[in-house]
Amino acid sequence: xxxxxxxxxxxxxxxxxxxxxxxxxxxxxxxxxxxxxxxxxxxxxxxxxxxxxxxxxxxxxxxxxxxxxxxxxxxxxxxxxxxxxxxxxxxxxxxxxxxxxxxxxxxxxxxxxxxxxxxxxxxxxxxxxxxxxxxxxxxxxxxxxxxxxxxxxxxxxxxxxxxxxxxxxxxxxxxxxxxxxxxxxxxxxxxxxxxxxxxxxxxxxxxxxxxxxxxxxxxxxxxxxxxxxxxxxxxxxxxxxxxxxxxxxxxxxxxxxxxxxxxxxxxxxxxxxxxxxxxxxxxxxxxxxxxxxxxxxxxxxxxxxxxxxxxxxxxxxxxxxxxxxxxxxxxxxxxxxxxxxxxxxxxxxxxxxxxxxxxxxxxxxxxxxxxxxxxxxxxxxxxxxxxxxxxxxxxxx
Amino acid sequence: xxxxxxxxxxxxxxxxxxxxxxxxxxxxxxxxxxxxxxxxxxxxxxxxxxxxxxxxxxxxxxxxxxxxxxxxxxxxxxxxxxxxxxxxxxxxxxxxxxxxxxxxxxxxxxxxxxxxxxxxxxxxxxxxxxxxxxxxxxxxxxxxxxxxxxxxxxxxxxxxxxxxxxxxxxxxxxxxxxxxxxxx
Ligand SMILES: Cc1ncc(COP(=O)(O)O)c(C=O)c1O
Ligand code: FES
Ligand SMILES: [Zn+2]
Numbered sequence: 001x002x003x004x005x006x007x008x009x010x011x012x013x014x015x016x017x018x019x020x021x022x023x024x025x026x027x028x029x030x031x032x033x034x035x036x037x038x039x040x041x042x043x044x045x046x047x048x049x050x051x052x053x054x055x056x057x058x059x060x061x062x063x064x065x066x067x068x069x070x071x072x073x074x075x076x077x078x079x080x081x082x083x084x085x086x087x088x089x090x091x092x093x094x095x096x097x098x099x100x101x102x103x104x105x106x107x108x109x110x111x112x113x114x115x116x117x118x119x120x121x122x123x124x125x126x127x128x129x130x131x132x133x134x135x136x137x138x139x140x141x142x143x144x145x146x147x148x149x150x151x152x153x154x155x156x157x158x159x160x161x162x163x164x165x166x167x168x169x170x171x172x173x174x175x176x177x178x179x180x181x182x183x184x185x186x187x188x189x190x191x192x193x194x195x196x197x198x199x200x201x202x203x204x205x206x207x208x209x210x211x212x213x214x215x216x217x218x219x220x221x222x223x224x225x226x227x228x229x230x231x232x233x234x235x236x237x238x239x240x241x242x243x244x245x246x247x248x249x250x251x252x253x254x255x256x257x258x259x260x261x262x263x264x265x266x267x268x269x270x271x272x273x274x275x276x277x278x279x280x281x282x283x284x285x286x287x288x289x290x291x292x293x294x295x296x297x298x299x300x301x302x303x304x305x306x307x308x309x310x311x312x313x314x315x316x317x318x319x320x321x322x323x324x325x326x327x328x329x330x331x332x333x334x335x336x337x338x339x340x341x342x343x344x345x346x347x348x349x350x351x352x353x354x355x356x357x358x359x360x361x362x363x364x365x366x367x368x369x370x371x372x373x374x375x376x377x378x379x380x381x382x383x384x385x386x387x388x389x390x391x392x393x394x395x396x397x
Numbered sequence: 398x399x400x401x402x403x404x405x406x407x408x409x410x411x412x413x414x415x416x417x418x419x420x421x422x423x424x425x426x427x428x429x430x431x432x433x434x435x436x437x438x439x440x441x442x443x444x445x446x447x448x449x450x451x452x453x454x455x456x457x458x459x460x461x462x463x464x465x466x467x468x469x470x471x472x473x474x475x476x477x478x479x480x481x482x483x484x485x486x487x488x489x490x491x492x493x494x495x496x497x498x499x500x501x502x503x504x505x506x507x508x509x510x511x512x513x514x515x516x517x518x519x520x521x522x523x524x525x526x527x528x529x530x531x532x533x534x535x536x537x538x539x540x541x542x543x544x545x546x547x548x549x550x551x552x553x554x555x556x557x558x559x560x561x562x563x564x565x566x567x568x569x570x571x572x573x574x575x576x577x578x579x580x581x
Contacts (some may be wrong), residue, residue, distance in 0.1 A: 306433065312409060334565055336435065336529035348432040349456075382415050382462060384437035384454035385430065 001318040002363045006343025007039040007206075009151050009181060009297060009355035010322055014247070015206040021207075025243035033240055034231065043242045047242040056379070057252035058179070058198060058215050059189035067232045068245050072180040072201030074225070075214035076145075078236070079197035080106055082222025083143040083174040084115075088141035090172070094118045096128060097340040103145050104336075120146075125289035126155040126341040130396040134161065137224030147178040148198075149186065152337040152353055154297030155290035156186065159229055163194035180204055180212075184255040185263070196220050202244065205355070207251035207277070211244035254283040262358045267295040269365050272392045274298040282396040283375050283389060285347055287338060290327050296356040301338075301347025301375055302393065304385040310352055313375045319368055321354050346388075401459060402493035407542040408463035413470055414452045425513025427505045428531075434461045434502065438468070441527060442517055446477045453509075460499040464506040467491050477514060483507060485534070498564050501531035514547075529571055532563025537574065544578050551575045 005013065025046065031039035032046055051063040060066060069075045080103070085095070085329055097119045107117050118136045121129055137144070144166050149156045163175045178198040179188060184205035190198055195217070202211040216222065216235075226238030228247070230336055238363040278284050302310060307323035314321055323335070334348040343351065354368075380389055401409075418439040428435040430547045435458030441450035451469040455462050468488055472480050485503040489495045495503060507549040508528055525538030535558045554575045561568040 256406060304430070304456060306457050306461070309409065312459045316410065345431050347431075382412060382454060383456050384426075384435055385456060386417075386454070 004317075004319045004367060006334050006354040006356060006364075006368070007320045007322050008357040009154075009353065011203045011209060012206045013359060014208055014358055015251060017255050018076045018207055018250045018254065019344040022243040022247040025079045025083075025246055029242075030163050034229070034240060035298055043120065043240075046242060046246050047240055048340060049140075050245045053252050054125040054200075054213050057188070057256060058185070058200065058213070059170075059187070060190075061191040061218060062214055064233065065190075065215055065218055067216060067235050068240060068248075069199075069212045069214055069236060070210055071212040072178070072199050072204070073212075075199030075201070075212045076100075076176070076178055077106060078142065078214055078222070078225040079176040079199060079242060080110075080145060082216075082226060083394055084110070085199065085223050086220070087142035087172060089173060090139045090140045092118070092138050092147075093143045094120065094136050094141060095135065095145040096120045096122070096147065098122055098126070098150050098152075098155075098337040099145065099182070100151055101146055103147070103178060108143075114289060115142075119342070122155070122341045124342055125291070126150065126287070127292075128162075130155045130158075130162070130165070134165055136167060137352050139170060141173045143174050145175060145176045145218050146179070147181070147295045148181075148188075149181040150337060151181045152335060153288045153290065153341070154181070154293040155288070156182070156292040156357075158292075158293060158340055159195055160193045161324060164198075179215075179299075180299045184252075184348045185266075185296055189198060189261070190215055190217075202248040202251060205251050205255050207248040209242055211248045213248070218245065266356050266358060269360055269362060270298055270354075272362075273354060273356075273368060274300070276365070277372060279371045280369065281382070282393050283376070285344070287341070287343055287347070287351055295351065298355075299338075299351060299353045300377075301343055302350040302352065302390050303344070303346040304383050305350045305364045305376060305379045307352055309379055310350065313378065315370070317371055317375070319371070321352050323352055375385070399459070399496045399499065401496070402461075404467075404491075405460055405463040405495065407458040408466040408492065412453075412455075412462050412466040414466065414473075415454070416452045417454065418450060418452045423513040423517035425509040425511065425516055427508035427512060427528075427575055428457070430456060432570075434458065434505060436465050436505050436509045437463065438465070438513045440472070440517065442477065448472045448475055448477070448480060449466035449539050457502065457505070458499070459507060460495050461502040463492055464488050464495075464502045465509075468510060470508040472510065477517070479542075480510060481514060483510060495558045498532075501564055503529040504528070504534055527572060530558075530563070532567070533559035535560040535571075540571070541578055544575070547581070553567040 029042045031043045033044040053062045099156045101376045120133045159177045179198045180201045183200040198215040203209040226237045283303040421439040423440040424441040425438045437454045439452045453465040455465040485507040488503040488506045548554045561571045
């Protein structure tokens with residue numbers, strides 16, 4: 001059975017040239033970048049080259065603004081803890097209700113340790129309430145964390161405008177943006193923004209899992225998260241993960257190549273999938289309603305049926321998708337993101353996210369459009385809400 | 398992903414006895430759309446108190462559908478007295494076990510069966526027997542009792558009864574009830 005992978009917001013397939021780019025750094029070019037001989041220089045130079053690429057990829061001003069980390073979660077933790085260390089005397093922090101858990105759970109912990117947190121909500125389309133954010137900023141606000149794009153719905157938040165507004169009200173407040181879900185999907189140009197910190201994660205754009213980066217704006221000085229040697233300008237001690245850093249650089253290069261063309265194709269396929277499902281499944285509603293959203297994501301709610309069962313049936317057809325985020329499987333609560341935008345409770349437990357990549361083909365999308373309605377119909381047959389479903393159906397016709 | 402046994406998979410992929418029974422002798426409902434799962438159980442019962450047919454409709458995850466499906470197989474042919482003895486553990490065992498966070502699905506099965514039998518016997522289940530937390534099988538009565546015995550905060554009630562300490566999806570519901578009880 002052919003695998004149809006539509007869960008690229010959870011993780012991606014590593015590009016073949018990315019794999020081959022990293023392999024020499026295991027057993028041929030294995031020198032420690034901190035050592036003195038030529039072999040070490042090879043590793044050192046490879047890291048610097050990757051740093052240069054990631055600088056361009058994120059639209060940073062200088063390569064020194066890029067710190068390599070082990071993942072998106074580490075980058076977020078480093079940025080948030082770093083920002084609070086800079087603004088030591090400020091005890092108020094702001095974020096959104098729909099952040100990834102790597103921000104939300106850290107905020108919860110900070111709340112237990114004396115910080116006051118404000119969570120900004122979203123409207124029914126999943127767009128951030130900017131007025132609410134403006135009104136929340138105070139003289140003692142240390143940090144505002146706003147993701148660039150949401151992993152579940154794909155909604156894009158206007159971080160350039162947000163950083164602008166934040167600094168206008170309180171120039172000392174620092175701004176962190178989780179850019180994990182825009183990397184490779186939307187061009188980043190951080191140097192043109194007032195964002196102080198931004199995170200990315202390799203495995204979301206066809207590099208391996210376990211490698212990430214943090215952008216720290218020039219002249220913003222934070223204490224290290226890991227203390228030890230002098231690596232990464234002493235901000236992140238520990239011998240660098242050379243092969244993975246090389247791989248992430250290569251993956252970023254791939255993303256930047258024919259960017260517009262690839263995004264055009266992904267957008268076309270995503271729109272086709274979205275329309276195909278909404279037109280052919282009468283109990284389907286669109287959750288990804290933000291005007292501005294990443295090109296590869298759609299989130300669709302199926303009313304009166306349950307999401308896990310949909311995923312299990314899709315799995316039997318070789319189709320990989322997800323409900324909520326990968327991190328929330330294992331947790332039976334409905335998605336905090338969908339609850340925040342008031343998705344009707346009839347669809348809250350039956351919402352599925354499809355996320356595409358440049359590997360997605362039109363045949364795959366056609367296969368899903370053909371088979372998904374059958375899956376939903378099979379599950380509808382089991383549902384105790386026959387009366388409600390019939391009413392929905394009649395309304396549609 | 399959950400570790401589901403082959404038996405569970407077999408039953409959610411090809412559930413047995415799906416649908417409605419026309420003119421059923423008993424109907425029982427457990428769970429709700431808001432909570433993420435609901436089971437409607439229909440029974441046909443003959444003059445000797447033997448369950449001759451059972452059908453179900455379920456809104457829920459793989460293990461909820463599997464629990465419902467196996468439950469219908471378990472009750473067909475049993476007398477009402479025998480069916481009353483079925484526990485949620487037995488439902489889970491018949492499926493070769495369920496992941497701990499999914500045990501509430503088997504409780505939902507037992508609850509629907511209980512409700513159906515009560516419906517047939519035309520008895521109202523006393524309010525205090527209403528299950529609040531399916532994971533730990535905690536009823537309204539249990540919560541009231543824990544408050545009588547001295548629990549005075551939501552956390553203490555949860556600690557004492559176990560309510561809300563499993564899959565956590567009943568937590569907000571439990572909090573509401575506890576706050577109401579505490580106000581009394
Ligand atoms: C928006 C967002 N932020 C952060 C992360 C965490 O990244 P990582 O898995 O590299 O720690 C993810 C991925 O799950 C994500 O989607
Ligand atoms: S129903 Fe799962 S903890 Fe109460
Ligand atoms: Zn369940």
